[in-house]
Amino acid sequence: MTVAGERRLLQLNKLEEFRLHAYENTKLYKEKTKRWHDKQIQVREFEPGQLVLLFNSRLKLFPGKLRMKWSRPFEVERMTPHGAVELWNKEKTEKFLVNRQRVKHYWADHPDKHKESITFADE
Known part of the structure; x- marks a missing residue:
């Protein structure tokens, strides 16, 4: 025992x-x-007045190979200190907060969009 x-x-x-x-x-x-x-x-900094695209998180519910992952351009209203971005929808005239990781810059109206730069290095 x-x-x-x-x-x-x-x-x-x-x-x-x-x-x-x-x-x-x-x-x-x-x-x-x-x-x-x-x-x-990715650390993304936005300024008020910039246009951004919003990631469509509901896309995973309706799978589609060619479905757009980013929603129409929204205007940045303000940035909060903790990484949230307040967006303004021009069509519906509404404001809402999203995480800064869900938005990316929209460059369609950017002045340097059509400029091309090539740098050659001598060896």
Whole structure:
């Protein structure tokens, strides 16, 4: 009976040690994933009056190979300190906040759109 009790205590200690290792591994995995995710984030700065396109997040509900992923141009009203962008819809005259990662610059009316630059280097 005492041998079985000692063996059971040893198994419980091994189980506790295994649980601690699993906890450390998940912590390391989460830190590594967070570093990778933070590296993938593109910092985009917008100024009031700029035109931007809004990512259509509902696209995944209706899959389509040729479906537009970006909605019509919206005008930037203001930027908040924490990364939200207030957009203004000219057609419906409404304002709404979105995450800055969901918008990108709209260059259709940009003056440098049709200019092309080629640089040659002498070797």
